[in-house]
Amino acid sequence: MEVTQVLLSAQSVDSTVRKHAEETLKQFQEQNLPVFLLSLSAELASEEKPVDSRRLAGLILKNALDAKEQHRKYELVQRWLSLDVAVKSQIRAYLLQTLSSTVSDARSTASQVIAKVAGIELPQKQWPELIGSLLSNVHQVPPHVKQATLETLGYICEEVSPDVIEQDQVNKILTLVVQGMNANEANIDVRLAATRALYNALGFAQANFSNDMERDYIMRVVCEATLSPEVKIRQASYECLVSIGSTYYEKLAPYIQDIFNITSKAVREDEEQVALQAIEFWSSICDEEIDILEEYGGDFTADSDVPCYYFIKQALPALVPLLLETLLKQEEDQDQDEGAWNLAMAGGTCLGLVVRTVGDDIVPLVMPFIEENLSKEDWRRREAATYAFGSILEGPSPDKLTPIVNVALNFMLTALTKDPSSHVKDTTAWTLGRIFEFLHGSAVENPIITPSNCQQIVTVLLESMKDAPNVAEKACGALYFLTQGYEDLGSTSPLTPYFQDIVQCLLNVTHREDAAESRLRSSAYETLNEVVRCSTEETARLVLELVQVIMQELHKTLEAQKLSSDEREKQNELQGLLCGCLQVIIQKLGVSEATKFAFMQYADQIMSLLLGVFACRSATVHEEAMLSIGALAYATGPNFAKYMPDFYKYLEMGLQNFEEYQVCSVTVGIVGDICRALEDKILPYCDGIMTQLLKDLSSNQLHRSVKPPIFSCFGDIALAIGENFEKYLMYAMPMLQSAAELSAHTSGADDEMIEYTNLLRNGILEAYSGIFQGFKNSPKTQLLIPYAPHALQFLDSIYMEKDMDDIVMKTAIEVLGDLADTLGSNAGSLIQQSMSCKDFLNECLSSEDHLIKESAEWARLAISRAISV
Ligand SMILES: *[C@@H]1O[C@H](CO)[C@@H](O)[C@H](O)[C@H]1NC(C)=O
Ligand SMILES: *[C@@H]1O[C@H](CO)[C@@H](O)[C@H](O)[C@H]1NC(C)=O
Ligand SMILES: *[C@@H]1O[C@H](CO)[C@@H](O)[C@H](O)[C@H]1NC(C)=O
Ligand SMILES: *[C@@H]1O[C@H](CO)[C@@H](O)[C@H](O)[C@H]1NC(C)=O
Secondary structure, X not given: OOHHHHHHHOXXXXXXXXXXXXXXXXXXXXXXXXXXXXXXXXHHHOOOOOHHHHHHXXXXXXXXXXXXXXXXXXHHHHHHHOOOHHHHHHHHHHHHHHOOOOOHHHHHHHHHHHHHHHHHHHHHOOOOOHHHXXXXXXXXXXXXXXHHHHHHHHHHHHHOOHHHOOHHHHHHHHHHHHHHHOOOOOOHHHHHHHHHHHHHHHHHOHHXXXXXXXXXXXXXXXXXXXXXXXXHHHHHHHHHHXXXXXXXXXXXXXXXXXXXXXXXXXXXXXXXXXXXXXHHHHHHHHHHHHHHHHHHOOOOOOOOOOOOOOHHHHHHHHHHHHHHHHHOOOOOOOOOOOOOOOHHHHHHHHHHHHHHHHHHHHHHHHHHHHHHHOOOOOHHHHHHHHHHHHHOOOOOOHHHHHHHHHHHHHHHHHHHHHOOOHHHHHHHHHHHHHHHHHHOOOOOOOOOOOHHHHHHHHHHHHHHOOOOHHHHHHHHHHHHHHHHOOOOOOOOOOOHHHHHHHHHHHHHHHOOOOOOHHHHHHHHHHHHHHHHHOOOHHHHHHHHHHHHHHHHHHHHHHHOOOOOHHHHHHHHHHHHHHHHHHHHHHHHHOOOHHHHHHHHOOHHHHHHHHHHHHHOOOOOOOHHHHHHHHHHHHHHHHHHHHHHHHHHHHHHHHHHOOOOHHHHHHHHHHHHHHHHHHHHHHHHHHHHHHHHHHHHHHOOOOOHHHHHHHHHHHHHHHHHHHXXXXXXXXXXXXXXXXXXXXXXXXXXXXXXXXXXXXXXXXHHHHHHHHHHHHOOOOOOHHHHHHHHHHHHHHHHHHHHHOOOOHHHHHHHHHHXXXXXXXXXXXXXXXXXXXXOHHHHHHHHHOOOOHHHHHHHHHHHHHHHHHHHO
């Protein structure tokens, strides 16, 4: 087969040609993977071939080695490892050969593929000669090959962890990289590649950063590179500095003054992409110091890991004016452009972080800027001053801020209605939102919102909701926080007199022609939901009226027919927002004794609307509608049974949809809600549900995040149907056991994996707990005896591993209690034989977490009963 032509056709503008070529490639891959990969690597290596086919060949190779999805990636890795050794070594040779190509695209693609292969093979101790062969001769080769070599080394460092490469080779890599960055290196491409490689290699430089001389040298080279005449090199070297700021924060003291000097020059004078990185450096230092201060508070002790060097506090007098200057560099239309990022925004973000880092100290430094510029003619100055004001609201103490805010509030409210500039109004509404978010109830003595200004605030915010979409969106946000501040007031709220207006106004916003801009519609619904959630009994009658409105709106979306795909997407989105609102209303009205009765008259209608929403789709279910179903089931309890015959098919559809794993996961959660609502009335549906859940678990395409909720769901079902779970034991238990074995050991796993493992353990434990409890007092408890040793072994193993989180600990001790409680004397001897039950129990009994302690007390009681009989 002529692979070149197929690769070119696969990039054709003619979709028929393209599809055909893609199909051919797919078949080739399926029929003979080794030859397929070999041909691609030969294509990439061949200087005679067109650059487009070489590039695509490399890309396909890369995708054959790595994938975003965890289990897919695992499969690809296994597939590569199982290839014939001769094939792999031929492919590697082609790849290395490509690094000398004169075509830069080919070299760069090969670099990435080599790194992917290295990412698989180096941890397996395969391809041991790779780094050595890259490093050998590197000083004799032409610049373009040196550039490709550096790029490859950089990607390899990004791909593998430092312990995979021998220290001796790490040293050589770092030396080569830093030399490549040095001013003595004449070739610009080499310097750029070296600078970018250093960025990836910084994690390998621990040893060098602990040695003063070597660190000085690296820092000097990086700082010099920030002054390069090449803008890309300056940008890349600032990226290195940003990374050094967070990776080696504790080593920065000797350099911070110099770094301040070069960054401030860059912020003021350099091209935007460089200036942004220079600001980013200070943001990253703020992040470090915020973390350190949050962890240790003010009192640093000798045994803490890293002390706070207060770099930000020291730089404050110079840093604050620098950042305030950037605030004045707004772009004309930045409020409309949603993905916009520019100097003013970066500077504003950094200022906000600085405020959070230093607190009160910043207030006197920023106030003169605000006071002088807040009412200047030039909109940029008013906007910058308002932004600065909004920025200082999170961090300083309320004592410091309240007097200032009390003075400024009136000014802000006037500006929000009267300022001629839409930018200024936008930022003013944002600032008001931050006032309500951070200072709402903080000043009891001298409150910011009083009965006398509350009406004015509400009036101004509602008025602004008629303004341009970006301003109206911020006004919705401000109202959101104003409302939230009154959340726990009990039976009366100062907002009660305005409730009807607020709701009407928000509904009006959702109907605006331009509500799709600036996220306005979503924002209005989010605020409406918050208004409902925080409402009191005084306004329950009005919320009941709102139900009817929302139902009508939802009904309208169902009438639309023959939609284009664009319209269908809009319908889907609107249905999501309306279902979200219904969910909040159901949770509010359907649970409180005072409103439950009045609300229930709508339950049938709501259910039929939700079924209508499901019916709008063919193969999948609407997530928000599913969540509303959960709320409704909770509110209706056993009465939900009457909806099950019609609803069941959508439930099944959701469970079947493991490709859209969020849908599947949400649906699994709803099964739990329905089990709790229906109890044993769910029995007729259990065969179908269990079959589907077991099928999901056996599929190798199931996203791993759905597994823990499925196991918990086993527990919910068992609790609901009790001993009727008998017929599922022989299927469910082996699944639990094999998952338990997988999750017992986490050694060598990264944080993300440990977190997942804990979720999985929790799911398994909830399943055991539900099953043991479900069989309690049943004549069939003895059916569980064969499974008890395994459950205890699982508890033993996670106890030994010593890395469970508090949630797992609590569920685990409960399982021990449930097991003893249900099996009684049958469990007694097993528990006594267990290696660690006693230690585990004692550890939980002396836990500081009172929930764990409580569960442990109960487990102790259950165990002592089991042992004594
Ligand atoms: C890093 O440290 C190693 C070992 O001390 C040394 O060989 C190497 O030259 C250092 N590299 C740099 C760039 O300082
Ligand atoms: C930083 O710049 C200031 C003013 O330009 C200068 O006085 C100071 O010496 C510089 N500091 C360092 C460490 O270069
Ligand atoms: C107000 O803004 C201007 C920039 O337009 C700035 O030069 C001036 O220093 C600011 N005022 C204060 C007191 O910071
Ligand atoms: C909502 O819109 C209606 C009709 O467009 C209007 O009469 C009413 O005043 C508006 N309500 C609020 C509170 O803005």
